[in-house]
Amino acid sequence: MRCYLPLILHCLLSCDRVYCSADTPCPTSRSGSGCTTDVVDQTYCTADTDDCARRNIPDKAIKSSEKVNVPSSKTAPTNLKLVYFNGRGRAEVSRLILVAAGEQFEDVRLETFLPEDKAKTPFGQLPVLEIDGKMYAQSVAIATYLAREFGFYGETNLDALRIDEIVQLTQEIMNAAYTAYFYEPDENKQAELIRELQEKQFPRYLGYYEKLLKDSGTSYFVGNSLTLADLIVYDAVFSFLQRAYSIDGFPRVEALCQLVESLPNIQTYVAQREKTPF
Numbered sequence: 001m002r003c004y005l006p007l008i009l010h011c012l013l014s015c016d017r018v019y020c021s022a023d024t025p026c027p028t029s030r031s032g033s034g035c036t037t038d039v040v041d042q043t044y045c046t047a048d049t050d051d052c053a054r055r056n057i058p059d060k061a062i063k064s065s066e067k068v069n070v071p072s073s074k075t076a077p078t079n080l081k082l083v084y085f086n087g088r089g090r091a092e093v094s095r096l097i098l099v100a101a102g103e104q105f106e107d108v109r110l111e112t113f114l115p116e117d118k119a120k121t122p123f124g125q126l127p128v129l130e131i132d133g134k135m136y137a138q139s140v141a142i143a144t145y146l147a148r149e150f151g152f153y154g155e156t157n158l159d160a161l162r163i164d165e166i167v168q169l170t171q172e173i174m175n176a177a178y179t180a181y182f183y184e185p186d187e188n189k190q191a192e193l194i195r196e197l198q199e200k201q202f203p204r205y206l207g208y209y210e211k212l213l214k215d216s217g218t219s220y221f222v223g224n225s226l227t228l229a230d231l232i233v234y235d236a237v238f239s240f241l242q243r244a245y246s247i248d249g250f251p252r253v254e255a256l257c258q259l260v261e262s263l264p265n266i267q268t269y270v271a272q273r274e275k276t277p278f
């Protein structure tokens with residue numbers, strides 16, 4: 001319950017954004033009007049104003065040569081809706097995968113999560129991904145599915161093992177950060193947990209990432225192209241690790257983050273996304 005409170009506070013100052021297709025009406029528009037302005041690639045709706053605007057996120061800007069071949073479902077998902085609060089939190093890695101893939105999706109950012117809405121989700125939590133109207137939960141499962149679906153999960157089973165290893169490692173430090181920053185009710189204990197993270201755990205995990213990148217021998221964690229591992233670490237560094245600890249001493253991690261942010265789709269998305277604290 002507590003982890004999204006800062007996001008809700010932020011929502012009071014911002015609007016609910018929903019990506020939609022350039023050719024279809026905004027799904028959240030109460031008037032049902034379509035998206036009418038000029039740029040064609042992706043659109044978003046501001047649900048609270050019934051207004052649609054367009055965002056210039058280059059479609060499919062990741063070159064096919066940068067993608068890897070992985071098994072995916074026989075029928076690609078056609079209608080993707082990612083529902084979360086208005087923040088990066090546990091949904092951002094999935095958003096980044098979809099953006100990197102140049103896929104259109106509805107980026108639903110809730111301002112409230114009422115009991116009746118909670119009851120409609122599989123486990124009473126967000127994020128959820130709706131695929132053609134069916135709802136799926138658990139952020140890592142969603143990100144993993146999307147990474148497999150859109151070619152960010154390596155080429156071999158061993159690649160996938162390394163990616164899973166990095167994803168779970170990152171979950172460890174992110175969960176510790178969520179506990180320290182959001183869940184610990186006692187102020188003194190919270191200060192102690194944050195100090196422990198900043199002084200010991202953040203540098204420890206950054207050290208692991210640095211070594212993994214050195215061992216991979218490329219600019220990426222796995223192979224020579226972008227995978228889920230790169231995106232999840234980029235997001236963890238952006239959201240928490242660099243907030244409290246300089247990544248100057250971790251040149252490969254720093255270079256990876258710059259590389260991810262320089263990908264055309266990601267660059268445009270990051271420049272335009274809501275500025276939220278988490």
Ligand SMILES: N[C@@H](CCC(=O)N[C@@H](CS)C(=O)NCC(=O)O)C(=O)O
Nearest residue numbers: 001003004090125126127138139140
């Ligand atoms: N293990 C779940 C955790 C999901 C989770 O804790 N979601 C929080 C937001 S970050 C939530 O929905 N909180 C609202 C609530 O529990 O009422 C996942 O990774 O998706």
